[in-house]
Amino acid sequence: MKQGKIKLNMRQKHSLQGLFFVTPYIIGIALFFVFPLVVSIQMSFGEVEKLSGFVIKFVGLKNFQELFLEDTTFLPMVYSTVADVIVKIPLIVVFSLLLAILISRKIKCKGFFRVVFFLPFIFGQGVVMRLLVDLGITENVFSLQTNTVIPPSFIAYMGPSVANAVNGFLNIIVTVFWSSSVQILILLSAVQSISPSLYESASVDGATEWEKLWKITIPMCIPSIIVVVIFTITDSFTNATNPILEFLNESGIQSLRFGFAGAASWVYCILILAVVGLSYFIFSKIYKNYK
Amino acid sequence: MLKYAEKIKKTGKAYWRRDKKKLFSSFLIKLVMYMLLFGISYLCLFPFFYMIITSIKSYTDILDPTVNWIPKSFKLLNYKLAFETMQYPKYFLNSVIITLGSTVGHILGATFIGYGFARYRFPLKKVLFFFVILSIIIPFQTLLFPTYATFTNFKWINTYLPMIVPAFFGFGLKGGLFVFLSNQHMLGIPKEMEEAAKIDGCSFVGTFFRVVLPIAKPLMLVIGVLSMVWHWNDVNEASIFISDKARMPLPLSLDSLELVIEQMREQQTSQTSGVTYEAAEQFFSDYNIATLMAGSVLLLIPIIIVFAFLQNKFIEGVERSGLVE
Numbered sequence: 001m002k003q004g005k006i007k008l009n010m011r012q013k014h015s016l017q018g019l020f021f022v023t024p025y026i027i028g029i030a031l032f033f034v035f036p037l038v039v040s041i042q043m044s045f046g047e048v049e050k051l052s053g054f055v056i057k058f059v060g061l062k063n064f065q066e067l068f069l070e071d072t073t074f075l076p077m078v079y080s081t082v083a084d085v086i087v088k089i090p091l092i093v094v095f096s097l098l099l100a101i102l103i104s105r106k107i108k109c110k111g112f113f114r115v116v117f118f119l120p121f122i123f124g125q126g127v128v129m130r131l132l133v134d135l136g137i138t139e140n141v142f143s144l145q146t147n148t149v150i151p152p153s154f155i156a157y158m159g160p161s162v163a164n165a166v167n168g169f170l171n172i173i174v175t176v177f178w179s180s181s182v183q184i185l186i187l188l189s190a191v192q193s194i195s196p197s198l199y200e201s202a203s204v205d206g207a208t209e210w211e212k213l214w215k216i217t218i219p220m221c222i223p224s225i226i227v228v229v230i231f232t233i234t235d236s237f238t239n240a241t242n243p244i245l246e247f248l249n250e251s252g253i254q255s256l257r258f259g260f261a262g263a264a265s266w267v268y269c270i271l272i273l274a275v276v277g278l279s280y281f282i283f284s285k286i287y288k289n290y291k
Numbered sequence: 292m293l294k295y296a297e298k299i300k301k302t303g304k305a306y307w308r309r310d311k312k313k314l315f316s317s318f319l320i321k322l323v324m325y326m327l328l329f330g331i332s333y334l335c336l337f338p339f340f341y342m343i344i345t346s347i348k349s350y351t352d353i354l355d356p357t358v359n360w361i362p363k364s365f366k367l368l369n370y371k372l373a374f375e376t377m378q379y380p381k382y383f384l385n386s387v388i389i390t391l392g393s394t395v396g397h398i399l400g401a402t403f404i405g406y407g408f409a410r411y412r413f414p415l416k417k418v419l420f421f422f423v424i425l426s427i428i429i430p431f432q433t434l435l436f437p438t439y440a441t442f443t444n445f446k447w448i449n450t451y452l453p454m455i456v457p458a459f460f461g462f463g464l465k466g467g468l469f470v471f472l473s474n475q476h477m478l479g480i481p482k483e484m485e486e487a488a489k490i491d492g493c494s495f496v497g498t499f500f501r502v503v504l505p506i507a508k509p510l511m512l513v514i515g516v517l518s519m520v521w522h523w524n525d526v527n528e529a530s531i532f533i534s535d536k537a538r539m540p541l542p543l544s545l546d547s548l549e550l551v552i553e554q555m556r557e558q559q560t561s562q563t564s565g566v567t568y569e570a571a572e573q574f575f576s577d578y579n580i581a582t583l584m585a586g587s588v589l590l591l592i593p594i595i596i597v598f599a600f601l602q603n604k605f606i607e608g609v610e611r612s613g614l615v616e
Contacts, residue, residue, distance in 0.1 A: 017495045018411025022419060025404045026458025029422055036437035037429075043436070050411070087584045099331065103323055115602055122520055122593055122598060123338060177334050182517070227475065231468070232426055245341055265433035 044262035056214065065262050074264060085236045088259050089175055089262035090278075092232050095227065096180045100187035101217060114188070183228045190224035191217060204249065226283045230276055342591075346370065346584035350576040372577060373586035376551075377544040383593075386523060386540040389451050394518040396458025397469050398511050404461045405473025406499055408509055410485070420474075426467035431527060439531060453532040454522070464528055469514045476510045477503070509604075516598065516605050523594045545586045552578055 349366040396592045442453045457463040461470045
């Protein structure tokens with residue numbers, strides 16, 4: 001041991017090795033994350049005076065005031081988006097779990113289904129999706145005009161409100177399934193990783209199918225369900241076809257009201273955080289109960 | 292067992308009335324299951340069919356309300372038009388560069404960083420992990436303008452760098468999500484192999500590259516496919532960081548085609564533009580939804596081909612790797 005050489009005990013060595021692997025991330029934070037984060041918060045509390053020099057005049061809560069009290073479009077959009085997403089998230093999670101369980105059983109054409117269910121992911125991001133949604137394709141799938149599933153005369157007989165309700169319902173089903181590809185795959189891997197011996201011992205103990213589902217399958221999948229829930233929440237809120245994002249884009253880049261856009265986006269962000277935090281909280285409680 | 296064999300011999304049947312009931316109900320359940328699965332498959336495949344069929348229709352067919360699934364005339368010219376308007380070859384190359392670059396970045400970066408989070412304890416670990424979650428949750432638009440300013444300072448605007456470089460560091464489009472997935476996955480890999488390598492004298496970096504990475508191949512495949520699809524279809528990031536038209540990726544050119552058609556439509560109905568109704572209709576007979584759909588098909592074909600090649604390994608990777616615990 002030379003004089004002056006630093007002696008590291010095992011724990012310190014361990015920490016340093018860990019830090020070594022995480023260093024790129026720390027660099028990344030420093031380069032790409034910290035500055036935008038801080039400036040963006042600053043911007044939401046201020047007004048950008050000069051674009052090039054980043055002179056931000058602190059105006060306190062003026063942007064938020066404008067956002068909540070003066071702008072008439074923001075709050076309703078937030079409400080409708082949040083309501084939309086909150087309805088869709090349980091649907092997406094439940095349906096992907098259902099499909100994952102279905103596919104994992106002994107059925108034929110398993111591979112075919114796995115591929116098909118993942119397909120919507122490929123076109124679901126970005127431009128193509130926007131084009132399709134603009135064309136009203138979500139209504140066309142089961143459309144009453146194209147006679148594909150339900151004869152229109154039947155619906156017309158029931159009256160316009162029923163027709164609207166049915167249309168809306170089918171609309172929701174369509175968008176739910178189109179957003180759930182990744183979730184299905186994650187849950188599929190979770191369901192298939194449960195060892196069959198658990199099911200066998202449950203059968204020996206006399207459990208019915210229903211009990212097996214609730215007492216084995218679902219509890220074992222809860223970590224994955226948490227991942228899926230968080231993923232779904234963030235995915236829905238940052239979806240390309242989200243009207244709020246268009247609003248942010250428009251007010252930020254096109255109208256150059258950066259302070260305003262910053263405030264709006266931070267409000268939105270806190271909202272998402274709240275939803276994520278809430279669901280994580282709920283699920284941790286459930287997880288602890290099952291443990 | 293013997294009793295059953297005798298019973299079968301006696302009555303000549305392999306099932307009895309009591310079993311018949313069970314068989315029927317299980318048959319019913321299976322029927323419902325298959326109907327559900329095939330129904331949802333129809334849902335998933337529908338957009339593809341719609342796109343392909345619409346892209347073949349001619350303009351008259353589009354206007355014709357009675358034509359839905361079987362066009363009366365085929366117009367493959369749509370593809371040629373879309374191909375030319377989108378300047379496919381040039382932008383294809385751009386898209387490939389962006390997609391490949393960022394995918395490689397995400398794979399390498401996320402596995403590297405995820406390994407650090409999964410296997411080691413170090414000070415500030417919880418804080419850093421909180422940053423990971425934060426980067427998944429914060430929508431891109433929140434940090435948009437300062438990020439743009441940062442890249443202007445680096446002089447990276449108008450290059451592909453803003454989309455490729457952050458990926459290596461765990462950022463970029465959905466970058467935090469990949470780090471998170473990688474962490475989850477590596478937590479589930481048994482430690483025995485790494486310990487064995489360490490006993491055999493492997494350095495800790497060596498352990499990572501020689502032992503962990505080969506085991507984590509399914510994870511790398513999953514990250515790769517997800518990243519490729521996201522980046523190939525991405526419009527937001529590219530449209531913001533690239534202003535030079537020559538460097539646009541493919542989705543943007545499809546976007547601009549849509550814009551052109553919309554503008555023409557506005558000009559057709561406005562009184563002040565110099566475009567007559569007939570001239571606009573002439574334009575529309577060539578450039579319409581069908582062209583857009585043809586463009587979409589052209590946009591999606593490469594990624595579908597890649598996916599078709601990888602899908603076997605990809606889906607097995609998701610299943611076997613267990614993105615669980």
